[in-house]
Amino acid sequence: MAARSKDDLRSPICCILGHVDTGKTKLLDKIRQTNVQEGEAGGITQQIGATYFPADAIVKKTAVLGPDRAEEVKVPGLLVIDTPGHESFTNLRTRGSSLCNIAILVVDIMHGLEPQTLESIRLLRDRKTPFIVALNKIDRLFDWKAIPDNSFQDSLAKQKPSVQDEFQRRVEQTQVAFAEQGLNSTLYYKNKNFAKYVSLVPTSAHTGEGIPDMLNLLVNLTQSRMSDKLMYITELECTVLEVKVIEGLGTTIDVVLVNGWLHEGDKIVVCGLNGPIVTQVRALLTPQPMRELRIKSQYVHHKSVKAALGVKISAPDLEKAIAGSRLLVCGPDDDEEDLKEEVMSDLTNLMSSIDRSGHGVWVQASTLGALEALLEFLKTSKIPVSGINIGPVHRKDVVKASVMLEKAREYAVMLCFDVKVDKEAEEMAEELGIRVFTADIIYHLFDRYVEYNAAITEQKRKDQAPSAVFPCVLKMVPGAIFNKKDPIIIGVDVVEGALRVGTPICVVKTNSETGAREINTLGKVTSIEMNHKSIDIVKKGQAGGGVAIKIECAVYETPKTYGRHFEETDEFYSKITRQSIDVLKQSFRNDMSKEDWALIVKLKKTLGVD
């Protein structure tokens, strides 16, 4: 292993996240613009899935900052991942931790924190990734006078007081919003404690103002606070960002080489949908530089490449490779089987989040990283998972998810994060009655599932209401017999629990000949009347002078008679059964008090329910 030293740092890797339309792409374009304008003189190079900014280019770009600039750029450059959003961030991973060294969270200064901003904060926190906030679109502050590509502080100083006031107000609002998320934040040039405060960098992707500040801050933070992580090591660290079919090359993988070297001809191992893939690097490719456009080939071939960079790998058998997988190189001393196992361990670890009882929702995501993020979230939300898959949703996934229709309907749901559902799969799900929820925001999926679950619970309650029997004990009011049978009409007092219309009523008798206990079901309460008004429910103590109830039995039952089957001194019970108790447990927990459950225990004994 090469000696590690703080003077031999590799380039930090930077991702951009944020809500839609906050200007992530525009911001990337703006930073990159130098290379178009200066014909790549600054050495900014387009790589696969990433743009590389060498130290010189950063020094040039940040010159406007004058004395505020970092004293010395120690990192060789900055590797900025081109695809904004969670896809690349969640895929830049290894063993559940992030390979992204620093992230830019873009917030539209006019809109503040939006749903995907919160989602991004959650992802960044889960992966413990340091980040700065680009407060973008400052040029939209009313009456802003732009000075293209200027340092932010200088631009702000030259604005009218009203603009400065509006800026201040919006920054304060943003700080409050961050505080609500449990984060301290402050304008980057006022930040005295980077460990405790998130830095806010005002930017405009249109005018370029604040971008020098942002680059400078990224360099400063990475080289001063994370040099340990950036010390160059030869040990390979590489992750698959995307799997792409390219004409003439077949299926290729776009990888970010975070550490170490890759060579043409290397034997590589990656995680595949159907098991580990072992193959040999046919070509290592990066795009042709802009000025070389006359050259026919789209790509430059490399014999070997060194971290950190984004590169396309062409190799056979990559069709089933999974984005987000680690890539390992099998050297002469390595045991191929070990590497295969290691590479698959990411997927097998995720498999362990599947509920053992086999009950749970089906979860599908675009990549290993996205799936991992969603599963982590479901775990903390205590939503069980019965099956997972990566990639677009096909019929076979729906079939697998449909098993839950029989087992537990509330889980007959597919939560699909950032994936397409093909037409056939959609139709099949519709036909079978599987709910398919798709979203680009994890907690939108969660919200929709929770909503659906609540609707199912309510439906179940309605369906099961007739078989729910709430516990109660009644006594007859002495002499209050209005009709002896068919229907029985008597006056009662509720001694315990609550009596509802629909409750089956019984009395317990001992057979005088055999001595055995007999339960006489009198029928169901079909109406309750108090002070000549009909009511649906009467609770213990509410009856006062008693309520009149009508008990009717089904046509197939023998009508019971006062004086023969029951008398004035009897206690009357709601007739609970094993099944009725289960229904209460399943769907009516919220309607049952502690005393009610205690009464159930008592009645179980009295009525001999197991």
Ligand SMILES: Nc1nc2c(ncn2[C@@H]2O[C@H](COP(=O)(O)OP(=O)(O)OP(=O)(O)O)[C@@H](O)[C@H]2O)c(=O)[nH]1
């Ligand atoms: N005025 C102003 N408009 C901006 C700025 N940055 C971006 N925009 C505009 O905002 C819109 C969205 O910008 P994008 O860069 O596409 O935003 P994004 O975050 O990449 O959006 P998604 O890719 O959809 O997530 C575009 O119309 C941009 O021109 C800015 O600094 N100032």
